[in-house]
Amino acid sequence: MLEIKGIETWYGAIQALKGISLDVKQGEIVALLGANGAGKSTTIMTVTGMLKPAKGRIEFLGQDITGMEAEEIAEIGIACVPEGRRIFPGLTVLDNLMLGATPRKRVSKEEIQKDLKRIFGIFPQLEEFKGRLGWQLSGGQLQMLAIGRGLMANSKILLLDEPSLGLAPVVVQEVFRVIQEINKAGTTILLVEQNARMALLIANRGFVLETGRVMLADTAANLLANEEMKQHYLGAHAHIKEARQRRRDEKAGA
């Protein structure tokens, strides 16, 4: 469905992506993992057209979308829930949701109302607070609203950038549950996460980035079992004690 072939993206003089290739198939959840600065968000931003790749090709449903403007990419069915949620702070919850439907051309009012109902069904809190302004919401509510706004585009694929960022563990679980639910309802999802374990638990496949390159690509189950993954991203610090001991010895020696 979405295919990225060897994209390279620069921020001024700094090369953030050094040839990234990945693909997302219809109906999947694909996790994009890696440390801070590995290039995950840059990849998303390049797909959405906010950044232009210097090299490489991006195809969506067989159509070459490399170098298209962000507005056009939104209209052909790629929706994005960016990092930090980016809710319009001075607009109400309802307005934020309605603006989410901007990319849909020639859509009837009834259809929009129907989708609004559906989203309120997934996030009952949003209906309760629909008159509140963006800045008055809590972190969890903001994330719900951001996802809701992304869904209003009724897109074929939804890119989610760090949806768990800064949320309490309970809320994170809720967010991931919703992501699964959305996916079951038919939306393909490309999920960027630092919380690799959580992401892999709901994903079909995963790609691990490091300094602008894809280091690992496999099914979620294989990645969860991968030793290297365990050490670097899944929080199993087997060799750490060793290193620390070394430093202790050095200190004692000095």
Place this chain on the structure above:
Amino acid sequence: MDWSTNLQMVVAGLAMGSIYALVALGFVLIFNAVNVVNFAQGEFAMVPAFVAVWLMSYLNLSFAMTCVITVVFMGIFGIVFERIAYYPLRNRSFLPVIISTIGVGIFLKNGAQLIFGAEPLSMPRPTSPEALNFFGVFVDPQYIVIILCTLALLGFQYFFFEKTMLGKKMLATAQDKQMARLLGIRVATMIAVTFVYSSILGAAAGILVGPIFFVTKDMGAMIGVKAFCSSIVGGFGSIPGAILGGLFLGVIEVFAAYYVSSAYRDAFAFIILILVLLLRPQGIFGEKIAEKA
């Protein structure tokens, strides 16, 4: 000082303040949309004043016709201005943009002088020159027109931003351009519309203020800087702040000119500006903006 003089001054101040408020709104809308202070904003009021004088005095058009043509003209003017002074510099720091808007301002001023001459022109009044007598308070009817028109425009603006999707998209663009693009909002178009709208606000200010002052090439400069002061005094970036700040400065100025010194009339706006900056940098009516690192 009897109460009727004071009341007359309040009305005069509110009328002048309405003009400041209209131009200040133009400042704020453009600033919110593109983070640029348009130093030619005052000229957005000077140009339509000249256009209106010309239409009325030389083509003998009716006042209504003049208004329509001037507004349309200023709408186009807004787009042209955006394309020349802002668009080529949109990815640069604020300094080149400021200088370029200053440059366009000088261009317009001298263009007006070249076309219309250096002599001040007077705009035919749509209202009677006789002052109306409200129980001993004498008020120039033009003041009433100014205040009412401003109120009507503000009402329209409220409706536009609160009730229409185009208004919402403009607000969204002002609040977060990147996100707006991700949602498929045509940000460049929204910005152009903002310039057009703010230019039309200038048209209103120019047509309204024309009859009470002479129309000169320098009329815009002073209105412009005072309108900017208004927007800071009211709390920069805030739409209600710009309106309240404009009215506040208009009234203060009239009173200070009367009671303190008329020679320094033009200085009071800045003295208040500096006081506000010192004592309450977020503006009199503004909320404190959260600091960020």
Place this chain on the structure above:
Amino acid sequence: MNTRIKSLLVPAVLVVVVLLLPRFITSSYWLNLINLAISFSIACLGLNIVLGYTGQLSLAQAAFWGVGAYTSAILTTQLGLPVWAGIFAAFFVAALCGVLLGIPTLKLSGHYLAMATIGFGIIVQLILVNEIWLTNGSDGITKIPSPWIGSFELKDPATFFYVAAVSLILLTWGAIHLKNSRVGRAFMAIRENEMAAGTTGVDTTYYKIMAFALSAGYAGVGGWLFAHGGSHYISPDTFSFDQSVILLVMTVLGGNGSAIGSIVGGTLLTLLPEVLRFLKDSYMMVYAAGIVLIMIFMPRGIAGLVSNMPISLRLRTWWNADSVATLQVAATASSRENSGGSQKAFTPRDCSGSGEVLLTVKGLAKHFGGLKAVDGVDMAVRRGEIQALIGPNGSGKTTILNMLSGLYVPTAGEISLGGAAIAGKKPHIITSLGMARTFQNIRLFGELTVLENVLIGRHCHSRAGLFTSILRLPSQKAEEAAIRAKALEMLEFVGLNGKEFAQANSLPYGQQRLLELARALASDPQLLLLDEPAAGLNAAETEALVGLLFQICTRGVTILLVEHDMNLVMNVSDHITVLNFGKKIAEGSAEEIEKNQEVIDAYLGTEVGNA
């Protein structure tokens, strides 16, 4: 060609040009015009200090220019002050006005500042028009005397030209010296990144006011030349907002930040109207259109164009050849001195881990409106240790660093560094008390060289003031040499030697991080705050960083770091504090933290427990 001859070359050329110019240009009309151009150029030099060096936009330069002209004119015509004394009066009164304008307005930046300066200009003009007893109102002041040397009156344009030219040369010389001094670097640090300038030890308010005052003082001297030369007549309408704009355009056209550019711009735009006379009434329109076109097509002005030409690159290389060589010799010497490479890059301190507490934080809180970003945190950092601050995003880690380094004023709580209470103090004070920091999203002085960045890091350990810098006194030279030596050591320590003259933002990402570290270390901190130092580094770079951290620590610098890379954190930290939702949820050694159930739930994830 050796340095001595080179250093005499420029003055020699100047003397010849100044002496010969009036021989070739005999028309007093043109000489007057040149004198006027010099007066403008000096005002532009001043504007270049505040705008080009310091990055603050002022639209009141013509007002300062007028203040200088009026001050000297009034004092000499009404009080009989000698004309030469008028220069100093013009300089100081204008500078004083600069300070008066600066104090309320320099909290502002960008547009606000620009508009406030416009207001100042309008007020000055109103005073000139209305205070007739002092200024003679709109009629202006006539018969302003010329300066005398003995019994010789410097009245005709050719003789006055010498006065103007000497003033211009001296003031340009001062401005160029300033740029390459401690004060000039402080100005440029503010321009490049005001926040980083503060945490690097620069008192930003003080230097901004200084820049404003100096800029106004320059304009004042320009005004003096205007009043006492030419028509010997001044009136308020000369010192208008439009004139301020013209001065601004001259400066920007010449090349913002370049002193020579200011002179070129000033001269060009003074002479241009003469050339464009045939345009008559439309001259100003053409002029204005020119401004817009320059902004669009020549953002860096004439200086920018010229300096990018191959010939000027070659010239510069030739000119700098010696100083680069000297620098390299110095660098090698310093590294040889420190036999054992970077081992002695720091003043050794006792770092036996005495257990003495260096930093104490009590009940620290920061609320943004209703959001409690940090909510009553207690912590202590012991001297000689590496302590880590971890927690989920949004848990308040960076907010704590910002409070420690003075960027945020805490809502409540106490911070003490080595016994000194620092909560709510300005960043530069905290830096001078021995705390330095780096930023999560690197904040370098991007347009400056690598070396300059580190030199600014040394700001709080050097003294040179405005006048020592401008005059380049021996004490300043000695201090510069010491700062340089230290900076070179630091660059070598982090492994950036050989990159001294590269522009900071041209470095690759990893090296930018190292440079920021070198800049922080240059201030000889007791405590170093690192905000996600490993973010964006690859495995090899991270490993190098770990080595560097140990070395820094061994040299006696205590480290407090915020980091997400658990591998790094667990590897290097003696002590870890864990935050969640602005509150401390755990602290202890790496082993303790790994086993702490609350930390696992909130942050680490369950896998850690199983390992």
